[in-house]
Amino acid sequence: MTSPHPDTWMRVTPKGLFCEPAGVYIDPSRAVDRAIISHGHSDHARPGHRAVLATAETLAIMRARMGADRAGGSQQAMALGAPLDINGVTIRLVPAGHVLGSAQVVLEWRGSRIVVSGDYKRAADPTCAGFEPVPCDVFVTEATFALPVFRHPPAAGEIQRLLASIRLFPERCHVIGVYALGKAQRLIALLRQAGWERPIYLHGALIALCELYESLGVPLGPLLPVPPLQKRGKAEAGLAGEIVLAPPSADSTPWSRRLADPVSCAASGWLRVRQRAKMRGIELPLVISDHADWDELLATASDVQAPEVWITHGREDALAYALGTRGIRARALHLVGRGEDEDEALPEAAPEPAPAA
Amino acid sequence: MSGSLAAFADLLERLLFTQGRNAKLALLRDWFASQPDPDRGIGLAAITGDLGFATAKPAMIRALVAERTDPMLFDLSYDYVGDLAETVALLWPAPEHPEPPPGLADVVAALELAPRASVPAMLADWLDRLDVSGRLALVKLVTGGLRVGASGGLARMALAEWSGRPVEEVEEAWHACLPPYLPLFDWLEGRGPRPDAAGAPVFRPLMLAHPLEEADLAAIAPETHRAEWKWDGIRVQACAGPSGRRLWSRSGEDLSAAFPEIVAAMEFSGVVDGELLVLRDGVVAPFGDLQQRLNRKIVTPRMQKEFPAAVRLYDILFDGAEDLRPLPFDARRARLEGFLATHAPARFDLSPLVPFAEVEELAVRRATARAEAIEGLMLKRADSAYVAGRVKGLWWKWKRAPLSVDCVLMYAQRGHGKRSSYYSDYTFGLWRGEELVPVGKAYSGFTDVELVWLDRWVRAHTTARFGPVREVEKALVLEVVFDAAQPSSRHRSGLAMRFPRIARIRADKPAAEADRLEVLAAMVGKG
Numbered sequence A: 001m002t003s004p005h006p007d008t009w010m011r012v013t014p015k016g017l018f019c020e021p022a023g024v025y026i027d028p029s030r031a032v033d034r035a036i037i038s039h040g041h042s043d044h045a046r047p048g049h050r051a052v053l054a055t056a057e058t059l060a061i062m063r064a065r066m067g068a069d070r071a072g073g074s075q076q077a078m079a080l081g082a083p084l085d086i087n088g089v090t091i092r093l094v095p096a097g098h099v100l101g102s103a104q105v106v107l108e109w110r111g112s113r114i115v116v117s118g119d120y121k122r123a124a125d126p127t128c129a130g131f132e133p134v135p136c137d138v139f140v141t142e143a144t145f146a147l148p149v150f151r152h153p154p155a156a157g158e159i160q161r162l163l164a165s166i167r168l169f170p171e172r173c174h175v176i177g178v179y180a181l182g183k184a185q186r187l188i189a190l191l192r193q194a195g196w197e198r199p200i201y202l203h204g205a206l207i208a209l210c211e212l213y214e215s216l217g218v219p220l221g222p223l224l225p226v227p228p229l230q231k232r233g234k235a236e237a238g239l240a241g242e243i244v245l246a247p248p249s250a251d252s253t254p255w256s257r258r259l260a261d262p263v264s265c266a267a268s269g270w271l272r273v274r275q276r277a278k279m280r281g282i283e284l285p286l287v288i289s290d291h292a293d294w295d296e297l298l299a300t301a302s303d304v305q306a307p308e309v310w311i312t313h314g315r316e317d318a319l320a321y322a323l324g325t326r327g328i329r330a331r332a333l334h335l336v337g338r339g340e341d342e343d344e345a346l347p348e349a350a351p352e353p354a355p356a357a
Numbered sequence B: 001m002s003g004s005l006a007a008f009a010d011l012l013e014r015l016l017f018t019q020g021r022n023a024k025l026a027l028l029r030d031w032f033a034s035q036p037d038p039d040r041g042i043g044l045a046a047i048t049g050d051l052g053f054a055t056a057k058p059a060m061i062r063a064l065v066a067e068r069t070d071p072m073l074f075d076l077s078y079d080y081v082g083d084l085a086e087t088v089a090l091l092w093p094a095p096e097h098p099e100p101p102p103g104l105a106d107v108v109a110a111l112e113l114a115p116r117a118s119v120p121a122m123l124a125d126w127l128d129r130l131d132v133s134g135r136l137a138l139v140k141l142v143t144g145g146l147r148v149g150a151s152g153g154l155a156r157m158a159l160a161e162w163s164g165r166p167v168e169e170v171e172e173a174w175h176a177c178l179p180p181y182l183p184l185f186d187w188l189e190g191r192g193p194r195p196d197a198a199g200a201p202v203f204r205p206l207m208l209a210h211p212l213e214e215a216d217l218a219a220i221a222p223e224t225h226r227a228e229w230k231w232d233g234i235r236v237q238a239c240a241g242p243s244g245r246r247l248w249s250r251s252g253e254d255l256s257a258a259f260p261e262i263v264a265a266m267e268f269s270g271v272v273d274g275e276l277l278v279l280r281d282g283v284v285a286p287f288g289d290l291q292q293r294l295n296r297k298i299v300t301p302r303m304q305k306e307f308p309a310a311v312r313l314y315d316i317l318f319d320g321a322e323d324l325r326p327l328p329f330d331a332r333r334a335r336l337e338g339f340l341a342t343h344a345p346a347r348f349d350l351s352p353l354v355p356f357a358e359v360e361e362l363a364v365r366r367a368t369a370r371a372e373a374i375e376g377l378m379l380k381r382a383d384s385a386y387v388a389g390r391v392k393g394l395w396w397k398w399k400r401a402p403l404s405v406d407c408v409l410m411y412a413q414r415g416h417g418k419r420s421s422y423y424s425d426y427t428f429g430l431w432r433g434e435e436l437v438p439v440g441k442a443y444s445g446f447t448d449v450e451l452v453w454l455d456r457w458v459r460a461h462t463t464a465r466f467g468p469v470r471e472v473e474k475a476l477v478l479e480v481v482f483d484a485a486q487p488s489s490r491h492r493s494g495l496a497m498r499f500p501r502i503a504r505i506r507a508d509k510p511a512a513e514a515d516r517l518e519v520l521a522a523m524v525g526k527g
Ligand SMILES: [Zn+2]
Pocket: A039, A041, A098, A119, A341, A343
């Protein structure tokens, strides 16, 4: 008997990708009965499912972000690599290398195998387990950075540029705009690897998830909240020579008056295109991403040896074309609610509202 | 040892993203301190636009990358990035094990010598050896697209700060050297004498005036001071001698190519200081006319005929090789008059002194001077030597009372550096029928306390956000003062203001009672 093609048992529905024989959705965009969640970012992990399957770390992140009551009626933790049978479908979670707890969902039914990779990257990340390629019949991939202009440089080099800037501007404070889950902790861990032992200062919005990472066994070193201004109204800003992490755009709010003449930095794969970084008024763009770049997308498609690749969101035209030239069939799924990956978002660009006199 | 192009690429990138002047100065100081010769001087010349070699056409770069990339992926990428140089830098397929990157000095030397036909192969070899930032820097360098917002004036300020020498001395020595400025760096690092221009038509830093405050008037008297008109053109320095002629701007930019008729008229040997103007039958045209001539690399005979340029002289620095700068103002003035009488160069005339018996008389003349080409009065100490820079108490500028209109705040933008958390750049408009049309932008004139108030007002009345820009409720009236109004095809309102600044916040005034565009239109040519 030949194995059934995955498109006979995996369906694209308005709520997301649905495994029919197991009766389970993967990263559904709306509340469902049974969901497998690849990782904790809000475009993958939504509140209100009746039953949720995920890694213990992802479940902890969901509880921390949504509150225990909204993070799933029942939560079942799955150890990485351990198989689980639901109605004859064998399900395994395999590391995706994206953020702490992130996993690819491997589903096998009657000898046919599909891998739903969620978001992933291939570069090393001290805060999470590295991506493991699993050979399959269909590989489901993101395409956030699917253009050959996106090639992320080694993150260590970007950290060195940040440290060089701190040496050059000792009287200023460096504020890095990052999102709370994943990027913040990876940057801290990279700074520790580069020998930065001083306390790293955090905007209030980042503290809870950093504490959670530490409690889940990811050491981040000394972290402190950004102290409030000493005297009201007086220009007595502080933290010269220090590193502050804050949500993107926080350095344009009154909060930033606590800081000494801040150098506005940001960390994202989008910053590879310098014109865009400039439009957003970023002084020091750091090209650090938790998503696969162009080379990683192509290498991964080849590593998993799949004859067919489904693309969930991103720049599917370029990736589908490039896979086609390599003899791999590609299909765009146009999943609803994806593409605004919170870990890569940037403050919006400015139009030219008025002439300069 | 040759410095790497990677270090230069890094400097360019930081300069491109940095808005604050102080931060740019810090980046340049670090460049001078950390780079070897001749690279630091070559990098400096590249940034200030003083490097001369034939540049490559973008089409050639495009052909190079087309040989190495898939056309479909190139199109998708170019479409996304929008800038050819950057697309090429990002897309260029680097070899697995590249050769070490080329040095900046090697690249520039090779480009200066290379026959045009061999440039593509050289470029391809270098691109193979560079990372993304290096490739972008190289492409911008060879296509002449290096614009990072660092002028020659800023670079010389950074040299002065880095070396601890006065900026005026650096200015003069700079103009006595050519890239890569080796004698300049030798002097700045204490290894050699100060480079001397000796007869060459180099720029000599100008003497500048302080704005006159009400309290300073007490020190002015007809016995000790001379008065002259402050013409509304641009300050220039004309240098001519056996080794050449140059027309310099106030900040030491070379304007010679833009004003060939002035250079042709410099039939003298010496250095004079004056105001560049458009002059028709002895009548000074509005500043807008001069603007038609500025910023143009090539000037047509028709432009010269339509907007004839002239220089109205204030002062003399050198007569032949004789340095007159140590002489008192009165003595230099006599020498200037004699100089003009002797040489009588076409297109040069003398700015007359404004005689006065008492200070009140000057106040009246300043207030009633309605010729639009007059910005106000200059008051100079009769015994002052010509000292480079803005030395307090010697020269004063006493500008005419500004014009003013009541505008409505439309947009606010975040400032830079220390002001980056404040909405400190304001775009305002005037009524045309039922709609507001933007007429200008200002980021000065208010106090720190007013800035805090304005920032809070902007945040509380935002109706839309575009990155660093907020659109606000059309509800706040600002009294805007400016030096002149002029027609402008670049502005939707058809009008532009010169030096607008916020004089007062008129929170008391309803927006509907702000001025109409006609009010500003009627001020054109007044000022
Ligand atoms: Zn994600």
